[in-house]
Amino acid sequence: MNVDSSGDRPYRADMPANGQGFLDSYLPYLLRQADQTLSAPFYDTLNHYGVARSEWRVLAVLHELGDLGVKDLANAALSPQPTVTHALRRLEARGLVIRTQGTQDKRQRLVSVTATGKELTQNLINQAKALETDQLAQADDLTDLIAQLKSLTATVEARSQQLAQNATQAG
Amino acid sequence: MNVDSSGDRPYRADMPANGQGFLDSYLPYLLRQADQTLSAPFYDTLNHYGVARSEWRVLAVLHELGDLGVKDLANAALSPQPTVTHALRRLEARGLVIRTQGTQDKRQRLVSVTATGKELTQNLINQAKALETDQLAQADDLTDLIAQLKSLTATVEARSQQLAQNATQAG
């Protein structure tokens, strides 16, 4: 594991040599490292637009899935519900989304993106795509990696469900 | 992209169908999703020990690499320097680490883990390993995935360096 004391690259580290450590092959570490390395330049973009990361995640999900309730939004945005509610309040204050009362279930709040919000979202997505394209130009083919990530998540998710099931039965 | 409004699984989402969206194949999203799905149970463990995530990252890195200065620590822990300094203050207050003045460079603070800290770290790592083993029991072989992640990070990192280099020359 090489930390590179000299170069000026915050948030990152390489870790080859040093024998077989723990972190060296700890998946969450590697996943987070890859995420940060890929996302770093895009975070500058978000900063430029004054958009928090939680807000970006909400916008991206709404773009992907259309109008959604807060719970589904939180699930898809990989964020806790209160974090999403806070983000929505800020986005609504900026006129980027609107929350309407649910028709069936009056507890629900259906979140939709305004025209302005859609424009901003599209800009952000374009930028994200452009950055990714540039970054991955030199990289190997990724279809395999993507498939493995999805499979991994699905498998672990299923396992977690199974455990929750058992816990419920056991009481 | 299926959000699953019913089941009770915060922080997660599956996203198959719905055609080819953006998020659906956006690597940072998939990486973060995998990370969260894998890490979720371990976060309960951290909670149980009263250890913040940033603190865990610091301890894990120190375990892996031995005594380190704050900057190298921050790099390897994938965290900003102020975050690490805060974490260190808390860890030091709990008697889990100590900071000593650097011998060569008196600006540096060499961070080392106390006996208590090492014990706690070992417990946490054992728990992380146990959880991971259980989670990945059903999963396919991961050596390939790990290699791809490392390669991806290295490639993108190199590209980023290259850009920084050009910027400096141009400046």
Add this chain to the structure above:
DNA sequence: TAAATAAACATTCATATGAATGTTGACAGC
């Protein structure tokens, strides 16, 4: 060597985060 510059770490401070909890509405059993 004095001065300017930069590097390592600490500190300040505004803000995002999320755990805990509150509020409102749905829904089951009676």
Add this chain to the structure above:
DNA sequence: GCTGTCAACATTCATATGAATGTTTATTTA
């Protein structure tokens, strides 16, 4: 139709986070 239970979202509040900046020591330059 009541009553209890649960679900969806909002709110409160203590805390982690990190950008900006300060302080101290190295290092370079004149």
